[in-house]
Amino acid sequence: MGLKEYMNDIVEAVVTTAKGMRITARYGVDPKEEVTLQYPEERWEIPEGYRGFLHNDVKKCTACTMCVKVCPVDCISLESVRGADKKMVLASYDINIGRCMYCGLCVEVCPPKSLKHTSGYEMASAARGELILHFIAEDAAEIKARVARQVAEAAAKAAEAAKTAEAAKTADLSAVAAKPPVVEPKAAKEEEKKPE
């Protein structure tokens, strides 16, 4: 190493250090450069399509189970029974947000658009059970029983109506027309057992 290189080394070290220090000094004295967001007091604007916690509008939900099928981590579980008007009635709709990875696939496939991402992102809990969101407060068994009752009532009513109608027409065919009323809710329940 010649003397020239030796001196060059020193000069280069000093010059590059000075360059860097000029930049850090500029940031150091310029208060406008501070970018920290004082989080609990200040919040950033959440954009339109933000994927926060999931929320299901159970009134709109048709219990089609698309969301359950598409979820890659199986964090959605729902139970439903077939109601008196042949539509599915939700018995329970739970989302385990401790498992959810906020991918948004379920929201995309939801046919009635009842499942939505909210803008919520803050939650803490000491127990894992608290991370399961229950969208139907009522107990699933109660709903099922109630729906079964309604179905039975409706079926009975239908049978009644059919009976009177039949009775008015001909007496021999009346027994055949009334369908067994208990079959349908049972079948529906079995169908819902499949997704976890």
Add this chain to the structure above:
Amino acid sequence: MEAQAIFDTLQGKFGDAVVELQGEGFSPAFVVVAPAAVKEVSRFLKEDPDLSFDSLMCLSGVDYKEKFAVAYHLHSLKHRHAIGLKAMLPRENPSLPSVDDVWPAANFHEREAFDLFGIVFEGSKDLRRILLPEDWEGHPLRKDYKYPDFYHGIKV
């Protein structure tokens, strides 16, 4: 060089060791070779000036239910062409020669295939489990793999 041409060249050179060309539905096309000939074929593919497949992009084990396979994806920086090389192995004691002295890149891939499929690469410089713990039982990417219930007394 097109896949067919490469296949013809290989067949001309190695004869029966080169079994078939998987062209339709395969991208890139695969030249299926006998497992024992993998190393010679590889060396030829790398060193032949018209082929000069200088880089091994990927080496993967595959479980075709009745057979295992090792698939090599080769690419040539010089000629900018690519080809696949595949060796079919029996399910029992699958083993074939290692190619890590042809392409050093093969080592980690081979270790992975050994780890997850249990395919033994003979003559490999360093064939140990890579992703799983050393005392793991079984090879998880096999189609008949049974998940263990416990690992060192911890529920899996």
Add this chain to the structure above:
Amino acid sequence: MTARTDALPTQEMTINMGPQHPSTHGVLRVILTTDGEVVTRAVPDVGYLHRGLEKIGERVTYAQFMPFTDRLDYLAAMNCNCAWAWAVEKLAKIEVPERAEYLRVIVCELNRISSHLIAFGSYTADMGAFTPFLYAIRERERVNDLFEMICGNRLTYNYARVGGVSGDAPPGFLEKTKEFLDYFEPKLDEYNNLISYNKIFVHRLANVAVIPAEEAVAYGLTGPNLRGSGVPFDLRKDEPYSVYPKFDFKVCVGTGERGKLGDCFDRYMVRINEMRESVKIVRQAVAQIPDGPVLAKVPRVFKPPVGEVYFRSECPRGETGIYLISDGSVNPYRLKIRTGSFVTMNLFEKVTRGLMIADIVAVIGSFDIILPEIDR
């Protein structure tokens, strides 16, 4: 004085570097055998983050695997998303609307910028200068803001879909992207002044872990690590996919400007320069983006034809190759993901021989590895 090795027997020391260590970029474990400060052997031990993504892939549908690709390389989730989408589209021969391809390119390049920013920032932090790291994070936050706008998440985007993207760019997105680019481009010069050409920094990087071009090719290095050795190979240029051929950009290669070709400094500079090229690509894409739909018609129960494809795409950490075997069912039959970091680790033992402990950190940083990509 003559050395009296027989009088004072010395032995080598084995040190565990990791899995918990500030500069192994995750849960990498390196078993160092050292003679004082000099490392005689450094054996990488990977696998601490193995989640069995390939096995998961065999059990979920093609669409369901998309969120898992976010976890492949969380610093460049967009690139992994798009790589998966492109691979499946190649398998099923799906035509993607042009606007969707443009959007993909925009987000991929933005993600490349943000990923390289982390590479740059964490590298300088590894070298002891903590300030540039925070500057890099500050810029990255802006990219994350953009991503949050377009897809709703800041880290795991799940934006691409088989056949397009999940949603069109919201109003104002393209303008904000331009704004970001205008803000970001001058920052690169600032980084260069602040740290890149700092004498100490250059000395830490130059001539460390030199990888000659032939070795880089033989070991299958890709991406910036390969280009750092002076091999001008970039899949976006040489095996073009998507709409990349429409853009004018340069393939950055190492020049050996401060030492031997293929040293840590070259790999570092390639990344810095690539950010500039990405800015260029995004600018062009934003200017040229056509109108139209962003999602092709893909059947809900998607069953690709039987076949095998290998799709390579240029991710920030090298080539992400997806080897996909379909048996015609809704789930992939076999899925192998070849990632840049995994292949790079293969070379680690070879290049670190004879370096010092501090250089090990420099090498890990210059390879810009990320552990979820290695362990999958």
Add this chain to the structure above:
Amino acid sequence: MEAAALSLMNAVPLLAGVPLWAVTLLLIVAAAAVILVFALTFEGVGSLVLRKVAGDIQARIGPNRVGPNGILQFLADGVKLVLKEDIIPANADRLLFKLAPYFVFVGSFAAFVVVPFGVGLIAADLNIGIYYVMAVTSLVVIGVLLAGWASNNKWALLGGMRAAAQIVSYEIPVGMALIPAVLIAGSLSLQDIVRSQGGLLGIFGWNLFHNPFTFFSFFLYFTAAQAETNQTPFDLPEAESELVSGYNVEYSGIRFGLFFLAEFGDMFIVAALATACFLGGWNVPFFHVGTLPWIWGNLLSLGVFLAKAFTMVLIMMWVRWTLPRLRVDQLMRMSWKYLVPLTFVNLLGVSLWLLVFKGKGIPGMIASLFG
């Protein structure tokens, strides 16, 4: 101290019956307490300022939760460190492990004794002042080495070895860079050195501007001293990204706190020496503080001295948050190939200058030209 005790006894009639040695001892203890309080306060506030400076430079805010604008953060940190569990690793050498932090702390604290805070504010105006500082700060290296060894941790051992190599190497350039000031003053006493920079030349009376060689000498000293305090471009013994945390990796609680305080103590010592030897110490430009009443003179000089020293500390922090870290071999090369030869050349230059120009500096010569 004895002289001070005597004068105190003369001044206060109450003390007439008390033996001299008792008053002296009392004074010594009192002085030590004052310095300890000062050192601890500085070290606490220093850590806060360090973090605030880091925040400003890094486009952040820095600590701002404890107290108004975060100014009580250091107290919170201190309380936390004291209350934390003090863990001693199972296989550590318990005695040495416990001893090491005290070595380090004493090494840095003892140097405060000769720091000339003001005209009369010096705990002990030793006639070997600089030599004493160099000697006691070397105690730090023993502590660091002990800490590294006793932790029974390989990273800590590496940190300790690095620290030993580094501090021993940089002792030489530090000493050589300070000698010009000694030569000019003709004394090793820091008070004498400060007094030699007084006079009517204002800031041009400082050794910094005495001649070109002393000018360089200052920067050489500053660079080498950064290394001695393990500040960032030279923080290899800690090197958090390589050695995790170096020699103090196994320490926790108050023992870690002592290392932490010692680090800031070292910073102040370096800044104080630079101030005293090159920046005129407590001298107020164009003004002779000795002419003021004792109390005002001392207060003014104390203020001036601290202002200068804190500015130096700030610059050290600024450097710390800008530069990356050197590698071990580069660190050694920097000392032996650059700093040591340069300081020697510099010393030669200063000596020749003093010989040729009869001890006069450039500003002095210019001043004498104009009468």
